[in-house]
Amino acid sequence: MTFKSIIDEIENNLNKILSDLSIPGIEFSVEPAKPGFGDVSSNISYLLTKQLKKSPKEIAEILSEKYSKCVNTLVLKSEAHPSGYLNFFANWEKLSQLILSESYLDTCGDVDIGNGSTIVVEHTSVNPNKALHIGHIRNIIIGDTVSRILEKANYTVNVLNYIDDSGLQVADIIVGFKHFGYAEEPPNGKKFDHYCGDDVYVKITEKYEADPNLEEIRKNILKELEDGDSEIAKFADKITRKVLAGQLETCWNLGVTYDCLNFESQIIRSGLWSEIFEKLKEMKLIEFENEGKNGGCWVIRGEGKEEDKVIVRSNGTATYIAKDIPYAAWKLGLLEDPFNYEKYEKEQPNSRVLWQTTLKETDKISKNFTGEKVVTVIDSRQARLQKIITSLMDKFKSVPNAYNHLGYESVTLSSETAKTLGLDTDGKQAQMSGRKGLYVSADSVYKILKEKTSEETKKRHPEMDDSEIETIAHSVSVGTLRYEMIKQDLDKIITFDLTKSLSLEGDTSPYIQYTHARASRILEKSDRIPTIDVDFSLLKDKSELDLIRNIGLFNLQVRDAASNLSPKVIARYCYDLAVAFNSFYEKSKVLDLGNVELENSRLCLVNSFKIVLEKALDLLGIKAPDRM
């Protein structure tokens, strides 16, 4: 039981009072109070003004009076604030005991929203022709964090990465290899994904601009890609898998892992499309256009003023939304699974097994990576397309809201950073572009961070050996990058600046991780093992109670984050928790107090903080070192 206990108690009592007054159920709030207004507040008085024909203040006074006669275990007293709010003060001795005991359990922070049901989270899904840049990282970190949160909320999560290995971007680099003599081995040991993105892809794009005739070559390559048995398709498969391996290396380094890789080329060859095409016709979700500009096409009717969306062109080829529809239906388990599965050739850094789809019949392993619900993480430029898919899936699946598009705004480059990459934007931010070579790669950002944090750690701990420094610098660098990608709202554009975005102070991951290190040091230096068998009445300082309150809010925050698919909620929670600890740290010493009872109580609190912060940071995929 956590801080929610006292909220529940108050809610129950207020409901009882309401029914005594024979007022039918109204939806009042009972929430953690703002500082200076007790511990819990309710807006109930405002909502009763019409029925009782009294001012909020008078009502609050009446309710407070009645409340004092209720059965209370966790509430010490209620108070009518002149503003009309009804404020409650906790019996902290009991509440602290509840909260801190709970925090020592493995299940701390668990909530049950999913009820064990399966949910698919698809993220990453980057064309396998280039290295991941900082914009992709936002997608990946959002997806990974949401998966972790959903798991905490009792969903069985299947994480998918969709590999678009048969599109235009892949065709481009194949043109480079096949027609412009780019070596298959990158020069001087460059990572293969970087080589394909920085060198081959960008240069070929330049050549297209110079010579429009090359379009023809690309078109032919594209056609050959669709035919799985062609030489080109086999070659492309080899190249894209090498790029993919480089991309996965970057992801794994950031603590991101997957359950299954789904290859677009296989979806195309599996025949899923024709199956879904028939179904769409049958359900009359698409119509054949006889005349007008879309004459001869199969279209989805736009709603209201929206344009019709062409699904199959008059020449019989499917548009690229046509690839998304069968995949979406497959994710929801609406189609018979045409795939077999095999293990990916490399192991992921944690114990999670990574599978990949295959059409080979040889080693027939069937798996199920579909979900009763689906979350697709794609940036909001795809919102229109995703809306069409969502409404189609709503018609396919009886469960409402089964398919969810989790959109987010893009990452742009600050004008200063764009300038360092050779583009003068006249003070404006710049959209990243893989095609133009205007991007900051994830690997390079990690490398810069790693150097910075290694140096800092070395300065603080000259005695440490290199491998320990390396471990700490890694955790802090990954944390910093992940936290930057997650801490603000999904619909805010992140303007990435190579120097400004890599701060290690203030509202950052190192700040939070540092508080964890402080807590660890206290526990390490004390020669006792913290227990919950302590005198909780000794914890009565404001900073102590504030820290306990924050600890007790963990599961409420997880619930909020999971039900709203809002990873930043957990980021803010970690930060608030760290602030509360730092305030406690300044005001209350823990060791060498000459008072064993008090020391034990505070040790219990410190340990509880450490446990909960670790769990919360784990939801963000951030590791907390014991020293830094």
Place this chain on the structure above:
RNA sequence: GGGCCUAUGGCGCAGCAUGGAUAGCGUGUUGGACUUCUAAUCCAAAAGUCAAGGGAUCGAAGCCCUUUGGGCCCA
């Protein structure tokens, strides 16, 4: 032409879903705190017509409408 997102101290953001108290935080600026469980820390000060206008409400940063600036998507 149609649609989506966004606007809150100099800069970057939270709060908006579910209207109610004194609009919070970081950074930057100014000043202060390391002989102490680690200063990647803490304390304090200055800094706000919550884009503008209108509406419903006893009450709006939040809800509705209009306009403007910025970003994106479709045509």
